[in-house]
Amino acid sequence: MKKNLWLLGLTGILILLTGCGANPNYESSDTTMAAVTEAITAAETTGASAQTELAEGKMQENKSTASKVDSDYPDYSSLEAEGYLEIEQNQVISTKKEPSTAFSLKVDTASFTNVRRYIESGNLPPKDAVRTEEMLNYFEYYEKTQDTDSPFSIYTEIGTSPFDEEKKLALIRVKTEDIEKEMLPDSNFTFLIDTSGSMDSDDKLPLLKSAFKLFVDTLDEDDKISIVTYAGSSEIVLDSVSGADKDRIMNAIQTLTAEGSTAGANGIQTAYELAEKNFKKNGNNRIILASDGDFNVGISSLSGLENLISEKRDSGVYFSVLGFGYGNLQDDTMETLATHGNGNYSYIDSVDAAKKVLVDEMGSNLFVVANDTKAQIQFNAEAVKNYRLIGYENRKMTSEEFQDDKKDAGEIGVGTDMIVLVEFEPENGKSITQYTDELFTVKIRYKNPGENESLEITAPVKADRILSENTSDFNFAKSVAMFAELLRDSQYGEGLQIDEILQTAMKNIGKDSRGYRTEFVEELIRYKELMK
Numbered sequence: 001m002k003k004n005l006w007l008l009g010l011t012g013i014l015i016l017l018t019g020c021g022a023n024p025n026y027e028s029s030d031t032t033m034a035a036v037t038e039a040i041t042a043a044e045t046t047g048a049s050a051q052t053e054l055a056e057g058k059m060q061e062n063k064s065t066a067s068k069v070d071s072d073y074p075d076y077s078s079l080e081a082e083g084y085l086e087i088e089q090n091q092v093i094s095t096k097k098e099p100s101t102a103f104s105l106k107v108d109t110a111s112f113t114n115v116r117r118y119i120e121s122g123n124l125p126p127k128d129a130v131r132t133e134e135m136l137n138y139f140e141y142y143e144k145t146q147d148t149d150s151p152f153s154i155y156t157e158i159g160t161s162p163f164d165e166e167k168k169l170a171l172i173r174v175k176t177e178d179i180e181k182e183m184l185p186d187s188n189f190t191f192l193i194d195t196s197g198s199m200d201s202d203d204k205l206p207l208l209k210s211a212f213k214l215f216v217d218t219l220d221e222d223d224k225i226s227i228v229t230y231a232g233s234s235e236i237v238l239d240s241v242s243g244a245d246k247d248r249i250m251n252a253i254q255t256l257t258a259e260g261s262t263a264g265a266n267g268i269q270t271a272y273e274l275a276e277k278n279f280k281k282n283g284n285n286r287i288i289l290a291s292d293g294d295f296n297v298g299i300s301s302l303s304g305l306e307n308l309i310s311e312k313r314d315s316g317v318y319f320s321v322l323g324f325g326y327g328n329l330q331d332d333t334m335e336t337l338a339t340h341g342n343g344n345y346s347y348i349d350s351v352d353a354a355k356k357v358l359v360d361e362m363g364s365n366l367f368v369v370a371n372d373t374k375a376q377i378q379f380n381a382e383a384v385k386n387y388r389l390i391g392y393e394n395r396k397m398t399s400e401e402f403q404d405d406k407k408d409a410g411e412i413g414v415g416t417d418m419i420v421l422v423e424f425e426p427e428n429g430k431s432i433t434q435y436t437d438e439l440f441t442v443k444i445r446y447k448n449p450g451e452n453e454s455l456e457i458t459a460p461v462k463a464d465r466i467l468s469e470n471t472s473d474f475n476f477a478k479s480v481a482m483f484a485e486l487l488r489d490s491q492y493g494e495g496l497q498i499d500e501i502l503q504t505a506m507k508n509i510g511k512d513s514r515g516y517r518t519e520f521v522e523e524l525i526r527y528k529e530l531m532k
Helices: 002-017 029-045 048-072 110-120 132-136 205-216 246-254 264-277 302-315 331-340 351-360 362-366 399-403 429-434 472-487 498-507 516-530
Strands: 100-104 152-160 168-176 187-194 224-230 234-242 284-291 318-324 345-348 368-379 384-390 410-413 417-426 438-447 455-462
Touching (some): 100 399, 132 417, 152 455, 152 472, 168 368, 168 438, 205 318, 224 264, 234 246, 234 264, 302 331, 345 351, 368 417, 399 438, 417 438, 498 516
Antiparallel strands (some): 368 410
């Protein structure tokens, strides 16, 4: 009863504190995070009366901010104009029929930020906007990984599945080493900025300018910056300017205006020509596209854009995508360009989101340590009856493609954390904990940058990784997957309750050094209110 009272009190406090993330001009996440942390701490140590007092105080503190935020919310009446790639959810597979599953190992995080944007606007996201692996990979994880003779370290853990108590859930964490910025190679960045008429709203070009200012502040004199814009046609605004010349770079960005049609393909071609002209040997060469993805002049079909970008990916120039805006966001276009351009895709809905992508996680998003990275999980059919890969639907490949060095796959950056969840049914029931051979083996294939031949590492996983008490990393990841299944109205999420997901997430916030897990708790609270 006491636990229910403090959860109710915390719910009220968080509702008062949140509602600001969808506003692109809102920058007070530190204040919000501190208040939520205070609420969680109080919830764990005080009773309902203290919760009431804390709620009343926070209500007064946030009253003026809340009214400002409500008035700044956008009109979401045209959300049906947004585009998403269809997701056919992974099904349960018999190990006797197919003993392994393989997929491109790639880290995008756009889905979580986009889902957050929907919920904070009072809407549920389309099912195809919910990509479970991207939601999982938005967060930080803390358990120590086991080093390998490669850029990757691995951690595994197994517990009871939240979707079926008779099954197990395996967490596989793959991480690359953090490297200090001073040790990263010099960069040749080409900003490709959409200045078409569709970018003329506060959450698009103005937010884009704020985002790039954060990024430009991190550059030094050895970095080179070029800027290409496109509307009805493309234009070179800057050509290989030193990163130390920050005023010149920002003046060029601040003077941009939005008007005209969207010749995105023309802009892409110009950006590649400029990036190749200024190519830094042994450096970091990357185009960063900032757009809502609404191409309407020239090549605009997904297949046409895929062919265009695929022709360029062997140039050594990576292609990252920053998505902006609502109502006409073409998420399918952005995902296609990032996937086939050897890059990654992030969605920016606020200044805080821009800081996360372009400053806090700059290394993992913009500096590659492994190309064409693939994962395969090989199950022991004597120990595992069947399995289901959770997420990665749009990145699956065959066993033959896993072995094929010509098959394109994901590019992995410095300090990247990747989470894979697999649900499986033991062949021997509860006696699986006594099984001495491998339950499954994790294989990672990758290429060192600039090389054409793949290397492979393996990590066998035995029953000793079935823990009687799971870590906060495991349980938090579990809560994220549960929420994704709930949002997708998945057949595997039948019976899931938001209160159970909320309590699991709250109990496993853990270290949360940057407050991302606390953000997730906020979204669960908002969702709960939305569904009343």
